[in-house]
Amino acid sequence: MMSPFLADGLIPLAKILAVILYPMLMVIVMIWLERRIVAWIQGRIGPNRVGFQGILQPFADAVKLFFKEDIVQRRADRFLFNISPVLVMFSTLLAFCFLPLGEPFRIGDYTLTLWVARSPVGLLLVLGLSSISVFGVIFGGWASNSKYPLLGALRSVVQVLSYEIPVGLTVLTVVFLARSMDLVRIVERQQESGVWYGFLLPVSFLVFWISAIAETNRAPFDLPEAESELVAGYHTEYSGMKFAFFYMAEYAHMVLASSLVVILFFGGWLPPFPGVKAFAFFGAVPGFVWYLVKIMFFLYLYVWIRATFPRYRFDSLIRLVWKWLIPLSLVNLLVVAGLRFLL
Amino acid sequence: MPDRIADAPRLEDVLRVLEGRFSEAVAGHDFAKGELTVRVRTERLADVLRFLKAEQGFAALQDMIGLDRGPETAAGSKRFAVLYQVYRPADRVRLRISVDADEAEGLPSAVAVWKSADWAEREIFDMFGLRFAGHPGLRRIYLDEAFDGHPLRKDFPLQGRSGGL
Amino acid sequence: MAFKEIALNMGPQHPSTHGVLRLKLAVDNEVVISLEPVLGYLHRGMEKLWENLTYTQIVPLTDRLDYLAALSNNLGFVLAVEKLAGIEVPKRGQVLRVVLAELQRLASHLAWVGFQANDIGAMSVLLYGFEARERILDLFEEYVGARLTVHGIRIGGVPRDFDPAFVRKIERTLDGLPAKLRDIELLLNENRIWKERTQGVGVITAAEAVDFGLTGPPLRATGTRWDIRKDVPYSSYEDFEFDVPLGSAGDVYDRYLVRMEEMRQSLGIVRQALARLPDGDFTAKVPRILRIPPAEVFHTIEAPKGELGFYIRSNGTDKPERVKMKSPSFINLMSLAHMSRGNLFSDVIGILGSLDIVLGEIDK
Numbered sequence: 031m032m033s034p035f036l037a038d039g040l041i042p043l044a045k046i047l048a049v050i051l052y053p054m055l056m057v058i059v060m061i062w063l064e065r066r067i068v069a070w071i072q073g074r075i076g077p078n079r080v081g082f083q084g085i086l087q088p089f090a091d092a093v094k095l096f097f098k099e100d101i102v103q104r105r106a107d108r109f110l111f112n113i114s115p116v117l118v119m120f121s122t123l124l125a126f127c128f129l130p131l132g133e134p135f136r137i138g139d140y141t142l143t144l145w146v147a148r149s150p151v152g153l154l155l156v157l158g159l160s161s162i163s164v165f166g167v168i169f170g171g172w173a174s175n176s177k178y179p180l181l182g183a184l185r186s187v188v189q190v191l192s193y194e195i196p197v198g199l200t201v202l203t204v205v206f207l208a209r210s211m212d213l214v215r216i217v218e219r220q221q222e223s224g225v226w227y228g229f230l231l232p233v234s235f236l237v238f239w240i241s242a243i244a245e246t247n248r249a250p251f252d253l254p255e256a257e258s259e260l261v262a263g264y265h266t267e268y269s270g271m272k273f274a275f276f277y278m279a280e281y282a283h284m285v286l287a288s289s290l291v292v293i294l295f296f297g298g299w300l301p302p303f304p305g306v307k308a309f310a311f312f313g314a315v316p317g318f319v320w321y322l323v324k325i326m327f328f329l330y331l332y333v334w335i336r337a338t339f340p341r342y343r344f345d346s347l348i349r350l351v352w353k354w355l356i357p358l359s360l361v362n363l364l365v366v367a368g369l370r371f372l373l
Numbered sequence: 374m375p376d377r378i379a380d381a382p383r384l385e386d387v388l389r390v391l392e393g394r395f396s397e398a399v400a401g402h403d404f405a406k407g408e409l410t411v412r413v414r415t416e417r418l419a420d421v422l423r424f425l426k427a428e429q430g431f432a433a434l435q436d437m438i439g440l441d442r443g444p445e446t447a448a449g450s451k452r453f454a455v456l457y458q459v460y461r462p463a464d465r466v467r468l469r470i471s472v473d474a475d476e477a478e479g480l481p482s483a484v485a486v487w488k489s490a491d492w493a494e495r496e497i498f499d500m501f502g503l504r505f506a507g508h509p510g511l512r513r514i515y516l517d518e519a520f521d522g523h524p525l526r527k528d529f530p531l532q533g534r535s536g537g538l
Numbered sequence: 539m540a541f542k543e544i545a546l547n548m549g550p551q552h553p554s555t556h557g558v559l560r561l562k563l564a565v566d567n568e569v570v571i572s573l574e575p576v577l578g579y580l581h582r583g584m585e586k587l588w589e590n591l592t593y594t595q596i597v598p599l600t601d602r603l604d605y606l607a608a609l610s611n612n613l614g615f616v617l618a619v620e621k622l623a624g625i626e627v628p629k630r631g632q633v634l635r636v637v638l639a640e641l642q643r644l645a646s647h648l649a650w651v652g653f654q655a656n657d658i659g660a661m662s663v664l665l666y667g668f669e670a671r672e673r674i675l676d677l678f679e680e681y682v683g684a685r686l687t688v689h690g691i692r693i694g695g696v697p698r699d700f701d702p703a704f705v706r707k708i709e710r711t712l713d714g715l716p717a718k719l720r721d722i723e724l725l726l727n728e729n730r731i732w733k734e735r736t737q738g739v740g741v742i743t744a745a746e747a748v749d750f751g752l753t754g755p756p757l758r759a760t761g762t763r764w765d766i767r768k769d770v771p772y773s774s775y776e777d778f779e780f781d782v783p784l785g786s787a788g789d790v791y792d793r794y795l796v797r798m799e800e801m802r803q804s805l806g807i808v809r810q811a812l813a814r815l816p817d818g819d820f821t822a823k824v825p826r827i828l829r830i831p832p833a834e835v836f837h838t839i840e841a842p843k844g845e846l847g848f849y850i851r852s853n854g855t856d857k858p859e860r861v862k863m864k865s866p867s868f869i870n871l872m873s874l875a876h877m878s879r880g881n882l883f884s885d886v887i888g889i890l891g892s893l894d895i896v897l898g899e900i901d902k
Contacts, residue, residue: 072665250659250731253884340731341659343884345568374621406621406835432748435838436864438849458836458849458864462748462762465769469836489751492872500585515578515901524586531590 037140045146049126056325057281061088064333071337091274098270103175106267110173115268115275118166122282125159128152129289130214132299132318144318145214152213153201153294160245160286163279164190170276171264183264185344186247186254192351193244199359200234200241203366204294207231217298224304228295233362235295237355239328242287244347246280249336253344288328296324378404383466390429395421410456410469418472419481422457426486431459431468434487439497443527451475453503457483479504482511500525543571546883550579554657554887557897561890565883573875573886580901588861593619593828594693596861601687603863604899606649609642609678610841611899612691617772618837618848619693623830630818631695632774637708637811638681638690639773639839640804644715645674646842646894647797647804651722654794654891658735663722670718673711680704693828695821705812712805719801726794736791740877740889743788750873753866754844755800756893759785759792766840778807790892797894829856843867843894863902867895 062077062085069076077084102111127146134143149155164187171183204227205211208219220226228235244251255263265276292298299317303309312320342350375381378388384404391411392399398417403410413421425431438456446452451473459468474480482505483490494505495514502523505511513520522529549560558579564571584603588596600615601608613635620627627635652667675685681704682690682697690697700708726732742752744760757764765782767775783799785792830852838847844866853859870893878886 068661072662073669074665252659337662338725339660340655340726340729340735342731343735343882345882346731346734405833408834408836410834434751435845436836436847436849436862438860438862440851440860456849458847462764462769467770467836487751488746488749489869489872492868513578515581517578524583529586531586 041142042146049146050123052131053123053126053282053285054278056285057278058088060281060284060329061091063329064336067330067333068337071334095270095274100270100272101267103267106175107173110169112272114166114170114173115272115279116166117169118163118279119275119282121159121162121166122279122286125156125286126282126289128156128159128213129286129293130217130298132316132321135316148214149212151211153205153211153216156213156286156290157197157201160283161190161194163283166279167264170268174264174267176267179264179266182254182266186264189247189251189254189344189347190245192348193241193355196237196241196351196355196359197245199356199363200231200238201294203231203234203363206366206370213293213298217293217300220297221300221304224306226295226297226300226302226304228297231295231362231366233358234366235291237359237362238295239291241351241355242291243332243335244351246283246287246332248280248284248332250339250342251347252336253341253347284329284332285325288325288332291328292321292324374407378409381407381409383464384409384468387429387466387468391421394424408467408469410471412471412473415451415472415474415478415480418470419483419486421470422483422486425459425468425470429461430463431461431466433460433462434458434483434489434493435460435467437483437490437493437497439501439503439525441501441525441527451478453501455480455497455503474503476502476504479506481506482508484508499523502526542566548886550576555890556653556895557900559895559897559900561886563883563886568882568884570878570881570883570886573878575871575874577871577901580897582902584902585861585863589858592856593623593830593858596858597692598687598689601689602898603865603902604646604841604843604846604867604896605686606896607642607646607842608686608688609638609690610646610839610843610846612689613639613773614837614839614841614846615848616691616693617839618835618850619828619830621837622833622835622850622852623828625694625822625824627695627773627822628819629774629816630699631820631822633811633815634696634700634820635691635773636775636778637700637808638696640807640811641674641677641708642688643804643842644801645671647801648674650797650842650891650894651794654888655722655726657887657891658732660725660729660732663725666718666722670715673714677704677708677711680707692821694824695819697821699820700815705815708808709812712808715805716802719798723798733791735885735888736794736892737787737789739790739881739885740892741787741789742873742877746876747788747873750876751869752844752873754841754870754894755793755796756788756870756873757844758783759796760788761786764845766838766845770838772837772839778810780807790888793892827856829854830858832859838864841866843896843899844870846899863899865899865902867893867897867899871895871900 066076077087080086080090102108128149129145131144134141167186168183171180204216207227207230208216210216247255265273268276297304299321301312301315301320378385388402388409388411395417398414398421400412400414402412434457436458440454442452453474455472455474457470459470472480480503482494492514494508495511497503498505498511499513499515500523522534543564543566546563546565548563549555550558555561560576562574562576584599597612597615600611603611648667648671652664655663678688678690679685682688742760744762747757747760747762753764761784763782763784768782780803783796785796832853834851836847836849838845846866847864849862851859874890874893877889881889
């Protein structure tokens with residue numbers, strides 16, 4: 031019997047530390063990966079001087095930003111201005127608490143679960159928490175007391191809110207199949223049915239993935255913050271560490287979105303062909319390694335898309351979601367619900 | 374390259390038409406290096422230009438060139454000249470209309486005839502100080518509004534003038 | 539609902555105005571009502587300067603006009619001087635000039651496609667275009683020692699002959715280009731996002747274009763067949779076979795297609811030129827101090843940006859009385875206001891890019 035001190039004290043504490051460090055570590059890896067992959071696609075090298083193959087570059091950037099002067103407008107709303115980066119980071123990190131990283135495994139007679147918290151409505155909580163970051167965006171744009179960040183923030187908010195709808199609708203189809211909103215249960219159900227939901231619900235997967243890119247303000251949906259535009263985005267007036275927070279929060283949000291895609295559609299920590307006996311040897315690799323591999327694949331996809339496609343103009347972006355993605359996901363929902371009812 | 378205008382029939386045609394229609398306005402012509410320059414009197418300039426575009430098919434104004442004869446121009450002749458380089462795309466005919474001007478009188482604006490005259494006239498105003506009556510917004514184009522002087526005039530020193538703008 | 543008009547300012551420092559250009563915009567709910575360019579930030583008084591320099595001294599300064607296509611400026615000027623002075627360039631010199639001018643057109647259009655794509659968000663194309671351009675700049679560097687302000691066409695001909703090794707080098711560079719063009723086209727031509735951002739944007743009709751004095755690819759994109767290399771040929775262009783690509787819609791997309799096809803045609807012209815290089819001198823004998831008796835001349839060429847022209851008036855001395863440059867970018871920029879009206883202000887950058895302007899040429 032493990033001592034209560036460990037089971038109820040130290041281990042949860044360690045998990046909380048992990049849920050802060052894990053996204054931060056992923057962010058650091060992502061910053062490096064993005065610059066190297068984009069450079070490779072463009073026929074360049076990318077950072078390769080700071081540390082081995084440039085691996086310390088993100089640290090160098092963080093240190094530089096740390097030492098930058100923190101400029102705040104005289105007439106900016108100080109409280110909102112300061113709290114926006116915190117809000118954006120905080121909501122994203124909090125959502126990570128509910129993400130399961132792998133199967134629970136036993137140490138002696140103690141079962142170590144690879145999540146901080148488990149809730150029967152975990153999916154809803156994750157989506158809800160990640161939506162709080164929108165407040166950070168609008169506060170930041172407003173508090174900057176400047177025309178262009180405000181316009182950029184408004185555009186960002188409209189974009190994020192519009193794309194929440196297809197996210198919700200496609201996620202519902204997964205809930206129909208899994209009969210649960212518990213993220214751990216969803217993965218277990220994929221194991222029971224022997225196939226990842228992405229193959230059963232291809233339309234949901236595609237619509238969800240496109241919406242996820244738009245939710246995270248990434249290319250080709252990054253107009254609100256593109257440099258070649260007049261309006262430079264809600265984080266124009268931010269400098270130093272506050273800007274770093276926005277920057278890191280964007281990457282953390284990317285990791286969160288990728289994690290959701292993997293859990294909902296790609297079997298979470300499950301190996302490929304989970305029910306098939308012939309491929310049982312995949313199980314030799316621990317679950318969380320599969321999970322990480324899959325997340326890295328989607329993060330690579332993020333970078334690849336960014337380096338390839340031109341940017342959507344704002345009105346095309348909104349037209350896309352309202353004329354195409356939402357009707358498509360509605361129809362998809364009806365079809366899945368109908369099939370579930372019949373079968 | 375034709376030496377005489379008789380060897381450039383299309384240009385000769387244009388010249389004859391102009392001389393016929395605007396006999397009092399055409400002050401003369403030059404033909405050299407295969408190019409025809411027709412000198413037009415200031416008073417009929419607007420009519421000539423309009424005629425060339427509307428009835429002779431010179432759809433494009435390629436350039437407007439300002440010239441300064443210098444501050445010691447003899448009394449009786451005007452200090453400046455403006456050249457209109459026009460082009461008829463249908464048969465690739467190029468024509469140069471030359472008109473004299475002085476600062477006091479200026480010239481009529483050609484913007485109503487060819488939109489491309491807009492900035493060309495602003496440039497001549499900026500560099501020479503010649504005004505174009507009827508231009509939709511005659512102001513300097515390169516130099517600052519507060520600049521004093523017109524640099525392409527012969528009496529403006531190459532090094533510029535000291536003392537601020 | 540009240541009519542709200544917002545005044546916006548772009549530049550003179552802006553990542554996408556392609557130089558120091560200031561645009562004053564008035565927008566109503568994202569739609570452009572009016573646009574006024576403010577020029578002169580790069581005005582160096584070239585025309586005044588030229589009145590005080592000899593004809594030979596002026597040639598290297600012409601590099602600095604359209605600095606992305608220096609050889610075109612050189613060619614435009616020296617052809618006008620040669621017409622004025624009655625200098626005949628030997629056939630070999632003329633064909634070598636064609637090779638250099640078309641290579642320069644390739645380099646200029648490659649830089650253009652990179653900038654245009656980058657402004658609309660396809661950042662990798664910037665690198666692909668510039669990488670291909672580097673190969674051509676290497677050729678210039680080997681030829682006369684300069685990549686950007688080349689000064690590789692002089693009065694009377696070209697500064698040096700091409701030896702067979704250099705010719706082979708050019709051919710090898712040309713061999714590598716079609717694949718790079720194909721890469722760019724694969725990324726952009728049928729890309730739905732690219733088409734949404736460029737089709738129907740910045741439209742101008744053929745008649746309006748001619749009235750505004752538009753020349754070059756923006757004019758040809760409206761369907762107007764106008765290419766000085768065909769219409770009023772110079773420097774032995776009449777001996778070469780090539781097509782003049784035309785568009786139809788007069789929008790940003792057609793301008794892109796026209797320039798991409800022009801690059802292919804330039805490749806063809808250079809190959810034809812190298813295959814049948816005539817023997818003879820590469821330059822005419824030009825007196826060291828070139829004095830030209832009083833005369834005037836106006837000569838234009840088809841530069842990558844449009845119709846580039848020089849009016850020169852000589853006065854019997856070794857310095858010109860007046861030189862006026864007809865700048866294609868200057869005239870093309872005039873129609874930006876007309877093209878942008880009614881479009882969203884997010885598109886202004888795209889339209890400006892499609893005109894392919896260079897501030898050095900605009901401001902002189």
